[in-house]
Amino acid sequence: MKQKRKLQLILGEMFNKPFFAAFLFIFPAMVAVAQDDSGPNYGDILQGFSDPSRWLTYSGDYSGKRHSPLTQINTENVASLSPVWTFQTGTTTRGRGFETTPLVDDGVLYVTGSNNYAWAIDARTGRRFWQYRRNLPEDLTYGASAPVNRGFGMLGNSLFMVTLDAHLLAFDRRNGDILWDVELADYRVGYAATGAPLVIDGMVITGVSGGEYATRGFIDAYDPVTGERLWRFNTIPGPGEPGSETWPNDPEILARGGGGTWMNGSYDPELNLIYWGVGNPNPDYYGDSRPGDNLYSNSLVALDADTGELQWHYQFTPHDLNDWDSNHMPVLADIEWQGQQRRVVMVGNRNGFFYVLDRVSGEFLLGKPFTGTTWAREIGADGRPIVLNDGSKGCVPDPWGSTNFMPPSFYPELGLFYLTARETCATFVPEEPSLVPGQASFGGVIFIDPEQGSGALRALDVQTGELRWEFTYPSPTFGGVLTTAAGLVFAGDHEGNFMAFDAVSGENLWHYQTGSRIWGAGAMTHLLDGRQYVLIPSGTTLTAFALPER
Amino acid sequence: MSQETKHHRGLFGQASAILVYTALCHLATAIFPQAVLAQQTNPLASDPRAAAAGGVIFRAQCATCHGADAKGISSIDAPDLTLMWTQPGMSENRVFSRIQGGVPGSIMPSHDFPDTEIWMLVSYLRSVAVSGATEEFRGNAENGAGLFADFCADCHRVGREGGSLGPNLGRITLRRTQAALRSSVRDPNSTVGRGYKPISLTTVGGDTVLGVIKSEDAFSIQILDSDQRLRAFLKSELISLDRAIASLMPAFIERQLSETQLDDILNYLHQQQ
Numbered sequence: 107m108k109q110k111r112k113l114q115l116i117l118g119e120m121f122n123k124p125f126f127a128a129f130l131f132i133f134p135a136m137v138a139v140a141q142d143d144s145g146p147n148y149g150d151i152l153q154g155f156s157d158p159s160r161w162l163t164y165s166g167d168y169s170g171k172r173h174s175p176l177t178q179i180n181t182e183n184v185a186s187l188s189p190v191w192t193f194q195t196g197t198t199t200r201g202r203g204f205e206t207t208p209l210v211d212d213g214v215l216y217v218t219g220s221n222n223y224a225w226a227i228d229a230r231t232g233r234r235f236w237q238y239r240r241n242l243p244e245d246l247t248y249g250a251s252a253p254v255n256r257g258f259g260m261l262g263n264s265l266f267m268v269t270l271d272a273h274l275l276a277f278d279r280r281n282g283d284i285l286w287d288v289e290l291a292d293y294r295v296g297y298a299a300t301g302a303p304l305v306i307d308g309m310v311i312t313g314v315s316g317g318e319y320a321t322r323g324f325i326d327a328y329d330p331v332t333g334e335r336l337w338r339f340n341t342i343p344g345p346g347e348p349g350s351e352t353w354p355n356d357p358e359i360l361a362r363g364g365g366g367t368w369m370n371g372s373y374d375p376e377l378n379l380i381y382w383g384v385g386n387p388n389p390d391y392y393g394d395s396r397p398g399d400n401l402y403s404n405s406l407v408a409l410d411a412d413t414g415e416l417q418w419h420y421q422f423t424p425h426d427l428n429d430w431d432s433n434h435m436p437v438l439a440d441i442e443w444q445g446q447q448r449r450v451v452m453v454g455n456r457n458g459f460f461y462v463l464d465r466v467s468g469e470f471l472l473g474k475p476f477t478g479t480t481w482a483r484e485i486g487a488d489g490r491p492i493v494l495n496d497g498s499k500g501c502v503p504d505p506w507g508s509t510n511f512m513p514p515s516f517y518p519e520l521g522l523f524y525l526t527a528r529e530t531c532a533t534f535v536p537e538e539p540s541l542v543p544g545q546a547s548f549g550g551v552i553f554i555d556p557e558q559g560s561g562a563l564r565a566l567d568v569q570t571g572e573l574r575w576e577f578t579y580p581s582p583t584f585g586g587v588l589t590t591a592a593g594l595v596f597a598g599d600h601e602g603n604f605m606a607f608d609a610v611s612g613e614n615l616w617h618y619q620t621g622s623r624i625w626g627a628g629a630m631t632h633l634l635d636g637r638q639y640v641l642i643p644s645g646t647t648l649t650a651f652a653l654p655e656r
Numbered sequence: 657m658s659q660e661t662k663h664h665r666g667l668f669g670q671a672s673a674i675l676v677y678t679a680l681c682h683l684a685t686a687i688f689p690q691a692v693l694a695q696q697t698n699p700l701a702s703d704p705r706a707a708a709a710g711g712v713i714f715r716a717q718c719a720t721c722h723g724a725d726a727k728g729i730s731s732i733d734a735p736d737l738t739l740m741w742t743q744p745g746m747s748e749n750r751v752f753s754r755i756q757g758g759v760p761g762s763i764m765p766s767h768d769f770p771d772t773e774i775w776m777l778v779s780y781l782r783s784v785a786v787s788g789a790t791e792e793f794r795g796n797a798e799n800g801a802g803l804f805a806d807f808c809a810d811c812h813r814v815g816r817e818g819g820s821l822g823p824n825l826g827r828i829t830l831r832r833t834q835a836a837l838r839s840s841v842r843d844p845n846s847t848v849g850r851g852y853k854p855i856s857l858t859t860v861g862g863d864t865v866l867g868v869i870k871s872e873d874a875f876s877i878q879i880l881d882s883d884q885r886l887r888a889f890l891k892s893e894l895i896s897l898d899r900a901i902a903s904l905m906p907a908f909i910e911r912q913l914s915e916t917q918l919d920d921i922l923n924y925l926h927q928q929q
Contacts, residue, residue, distance in 0.1 A: 201721070201732040201763035250758075250765035251721075318720075505720075535724065539716050551715045551724030580872050601873030617875055 145262040145279065146211055148307045152375055158633040161210045164257050164302040165513065166630065169438040170372035170381075172515040173589045174631045178638035180592035183653055184606045184616045190639065191232030193648040195219045199253050203584065203625020204643035207257045207302065207513075209265075210632045215641075216279060217648060218255040218302075222269050226279065229634050232650060236282040246270055247544050248315050249298035254626065256370065256511075257302030259310055261330050266310045268299030274312055274328060286333035290314050295543040296321045301370045304380070306411055309336060313367025317385040317403075317431060318548060320362035320541045325371070325382050325407075327414060337414030341365030341384045341402050348416075349401035359396060362541065364388030365403045369433035369511040374449070377466060379417055380409045381438065381451055385431035389549025390505070391497075392427075392536040399424040404432045406453060408468060418468030420489065422455045428481070428497045428534060429505035429548075430456040435513045438465060441521065441568065452568060454514050454525040456507025459485060460571045474571025476564055477508040477527050497534035504532035504554050504582075512586035513628035515595070517609055522574055523566045524595050524609075528582035531558040563587065563597045563605075565612060575612030577605075586628025588640075596631075596640060598624025604642045604649075618651070620644035698748045698782075700775045710780025713773055721763070726784050730850065733763070738786040742830040748778050791834055793923040795916070800924025803917050811884075811905065814928050821868065821884050822905055823852065829926040837922060841913070844905035855879060856898040857889060865889075868904060 146162050154167025155175050165172045179187060195204065199220040208217040208227075214235065215227040222240035227233065242249070249270025258277075259266040264285060265277040271293040276285040290312065291297040296319025304311040309327045316323060323341035328334065342363035343349035353360055364387040371382035387396055387403040404423040407416055423430050437452040443462075451465035458480040462472040473485030481502040482491035495502055506528065514525035536550035561583030565574040577597075585598030594615075595607040600623045606616040622645025631640045640651045700706035715724060721734040728736035740746055755774050758766035767774070804814065811821040818825075828837065839846055848854070857865045857877070865887065867879035877897065878888045882904060891897070908918075 199763060201734065244766070245768060246765070251763065253763075537715060546717065546720070548716065548720055551719040553724055554729065556730065577874070579874050599874060603873055603875065605874075614874075619873070 164370045168373040170435045175591045177592040190650045193232045195646045205254045205626030221253045238282040247296045259303035259305040261305045266303040272297040288333045315368040317364035317366035318546045323365035339414040352399040352401045372436045378411045381436035383432040389547045390429040392549025423457045454509045458508035500533045501531040504530040515587040515589040517589045524587045527562045527564045529560045531555040585624035588629040596629040706779035707783035710776035741785045793926045795919030795923035797924040797927045800920035844903040858895045
């Protein structure tokens, strides 16, 4: 059965049509072509950036560094970077953004958009091959308030996308047809899904949104061919399970404890561990009904990729009262740490601290603030924050956080971690919410001081967490970051500028006004016909930039 | 900020608000079995408890985008709901429809709340509306017209007359109380809205330009200068940007503009809606 399904995948609908089947036997040459065009396999994704004509997974490789080896565009010539084409999506999410990272293979871009649109686009011209739009139910819950998507996963000729009604879809990348469609969870009680699926060997991994509703988060693995669920890790433990001691002894509270997993994870193939951030407990701001640390909310979890079993966890914000989800891209790197080579994972967290952890054991190595306003004085040697102000006493980072899910970037040769920092000032007033399935339960209100808000691109020394340089923006910003081995940092801001900086000095070298805030997305880059392209989504457009042709 | 907070907490505690809310749900269901949707007016309008109950719903369901005080969050385009009642054609029925059906093409979703709860929200939004419309205006509007032309019209527009450097004052008495308007005239620096923040720019050529900031990004700034001309500057062409200057609106002390004269102007403005 499995074999047959695979063949169906390869041949698509043709398999069921005798005429085309006969054609394939008569013309073996065509079969050869079909085999050549079987699309990237797991080994290709594992190779990451080694083929720069490809970008096969959300961050370009499994490590989450978003650091491309391409050097055609460099600090000397970036000033002449120019738009080559713009793609208009025709769909928008007011108040949020075009948050996707396009994938590219064989000259074709695969792009997801707001409201569960998706496209295959000619990377050379920006012309569209096909468009997909999901017929979404009218009674969406979470998906209605944030109708965004952050990208496809890809394997062979299949693409994988999650939906606002909390399904996982597999597409035929050649025509946008749906190969299978499985429900992750019931959207009507408050689930949705927005992240880019992570494809590893024989598995599609995805998380789910929902922490603002009385739901329970999870991370799932599915068979890429059949859509069969292989394992599920629940981010909030069940009664009696490890971690349940950090919650009230009440199965009902655990069953709706929150812990969304809506941002992508990264993967270490050698350790066979998946690293994934977990969101806030529910209710967001009201903690009296959930005394304790509330594991594994606001944590990074490391899961065995084969089984989904928890190997270790680190909780950034115990007993969160501020909606500081830890849904960030975990950045994996092998660095020298105090004289020793160490495999680390780095996170710029919504709570305003930059963290370095040992990714084999989860050991806490460093936690330093990267914004002016913080809620904790420091992170103690035991890895726990020494909290000064839980938000009720005024002026802590707002619920959108000191940074958020917009991807950061790590430049290994420079040892610098680049992230978008948000300087904000919020006061939290908790109120006990009523919990109604399908309705958000924030558990209080926030007051944000509109006069105190700004943003910055910041370069942090990962050895110390110290600020190396910054470039400030007029308002709190949601744009992500890309670095390239040519010494460049690409970043976007809330005013719509797409910019290039000298990675060492922080000097701004180029900018282009895209016309809409750059929100949630980091740039990607690839090589096509010997020409390096850099792409950024913004508002309702995707724009490709390159150096002028000589 | 904290005062507002205390106000919300103190006026009706959580428990009592929930009680009121529950009671009202029952009350409304009993009185208006099914016909609430067809109502053209708020069936709960005469019940002062409806606004309090609506406030509880608002803070649970709406405050994340519209702010705990319903004044909106500009960074996510969520509008200030305390000002919406002054929009032409705005009615309670229309607010009801917007809550129920959402705003197409925007992040504002539809809501399948029971009609009674939506009317409670409407009552709450009515209660926080910023408006001086119900106040009594004492001044002489005819005198006010002349005074407005002399003192205000260079920068402020009413109807077809006046300048554009300051806010358009048509319908202003619906949006702000007389006390707030009085305070803006006597001490313009007390509150300066978005789009009117003053700035002094010095160009590399040595010119100084005064104006109000319309827009700004990391590389450029767009202003309306004091000659009421739209101008834009690259920050790289500027020597300095001084934001710590007083509002471009002069402060009118009583010697220049008496309380009676100010009353006249306010009534004139009120007559201009």
